[in-house]
Amino acid sequence: MGTLDHVKLLESKVAKAIDFVKRLTEENDQLKDQLDSYQKQVDELEALIQSFKEEQGRIEEEILSALNRLNQFEDTIDKSLSPSASVPSDDVPSADILEAVEEILAPVEIPENSETTGAEIMDTPVQEQQSSEGEAQPQ
DSSP: OHHHHHHHHHHHHHHHHHHHHHHHHHHHHHHHHHHHHHHHHHHHHHHHHHHHHHHHHHHHHHHHHHHHHHHHHHHHHHHHHSTTSSSOGGGOOHHHHHHHHHHHHSOOOOOTTOOOOHHHHHHSOOOEEEOTTSOEEEO
16 A cells, blocks of 8 residues: 555656646746847837937037037138238227127027927027126127
């Protein structure tokens, strides 16, 4: 009879092992599905990062291009204001021209709590604002 008990015990352990393997297989399948989902998200994020990097590169190129045009513009103004220019220096108010150019090129300040949209700013005519000294300055 001892062998019959051993056989039943062995059958019981085999059944438990089969159940355990089934649970592990199901869990493994779930983890594979989850991994696939995460991999898709990673791929999407990598594509998004790549597009941001490309866009950043284009923006940097545009900024450099604008700075180069600005430098060329400043060089042209400097040349036209130099004493060797054909226009007599008495007729050219160099400080006034440089101040005017700096005011034109100065960034427009928008208050942080402003609810004005970019389109509204573009459609709004330039207005004179009072400076702290009380004199009008174009913005």
